[in-house]
Amino acid sequence: MASRKTSHRIRENGDKYSVLLPTYNERENLPLIVWLLVKYFGESGHNYEVIIIDDGSPDGTLEVAEQLQRIYGQDRILLRPRAKKLGLGTAYIHGVKHATGNFIFIMDADLSHHPKFIPEFIQKQKEGNYDLVSGTRYRGNGGVYGWDLRRKLISRGANFLTQVLLRPNASDLTGSFRYEVLNVFCEYSNTGETVCVTSGICCFIHSRLYKKEVLENLVERCVSKGYVFQMEMIVRARQLNYSVGEVRPKFIFLNSY
Template sequence: MSGEGGLTSEELAEFTKNDKYSILLPTYNERDNLPIIVWLIVKYMDRSESAYEIIIIDDGSPDGTLEVAQNLQKIYGKDRIILRPREKKLGLGTAYIHGITHATGNFIIIMDADLSHHPKFIPKMIELQRYLDLDIVSGTRYIGNGGVYGWDFKRKLVSRGANFLTQMLLRPGASDLTGSFRLYKKHILEKLIKSCVSKGYVFQMEMIIRARQYNYLIGEVPITFVDRVYGESKLGGSEIFQFAKALLYLFATT
């Protein structure tokens, strides 16, 4: 089988044999979820036969998340589990910057540690990126067989409404702007982070908008998003306010 660039399967395998994936897991109070998500990542990445590492960036969780991560490192090894904790909660964007600094892969995968994102979709993202040589592959809840489970009607309505409004105002060329399950070429992610001014919940949205400005190639894989099993959601009124503020800022500046 040939890819779009005319590569055979054997040539594609040779071209990608040195690829390595650094999976960033920012955590805050995820002691119950972390062992499960790490086990699932290992399961599906081992099946894909891709080289990878898992970088856990814990922001001073008071529930003992770091201690759990240290135990996981003993189980899976220091080459597989990389611990890069911080003293306190400093924001999602800075967590990615911190993680990338220690990443040895040429690709970065970002995802939530609360089991909202199932690692079974990672091999599909890798396959799509390799086939089309994409700069970014984003997991989307809003096309194909993607969807959301565990949310009540009100939260689904807010999410859909926010996404629709953003599509109308910014026309980003991607169906899911606030999702945080993505694969990036490392150098692309580094450039995007430097160009972004947002923090927290709206950081993901700005990343896609900036990617459109730079004409990066973006692909999408339908995913099912499942509301967290353990712990409390970190989305509240302040995050919604930040979203609205950032939307207006990006509309005025892009």
């Protein structure tokens, strides 16, 4: 009975959470990530919508998304596809235009960040009325699974340099999900994989929770369109004196989008 009362109170507060899911060749992961989102939002009692932005995936991701929409309903699953792959940053910009929630989650569809941490993001935001909440691998119980020592060292070094050069006051600027390159090249000798680094900064796209008006303001100011988009947003957020909260989810490295 207590849980039902809690869910009722949550629904009454009027908050709605829009989850932006950019996809490219995610037909296998999409059903599970959507099911998990429905599960954890349903259990918490928060109002939500999932906006899938598919960039012309050749593997049939959009067809899978259409099936999921039929299963969960058009009020929960919104499809906003694009004709071709135009970049992750622009996918988020596109999704924001269609979001009806007053809070927006941006995250990957490849399960590298588990939706079970969503309630922690929401709770953290409420605790301090933060303008945005980001996950960090580098405080408390945060962590990364699936990386070798070299990747971990590069990520640590990139974050240190970023903190010194840009001083964004967030412990994990590069955040969560994707390896990105910018100006200097590093090669993994064991795999031949090339990682591009710009100004000594590696970028991983992170799951973050934003107040909608904050995200709208940031995307209008950002000039980056690819993976660097997320890193630019956190720097600009600090420049604009937005408050940033942090939680400590586990991160699983997967190759996707």
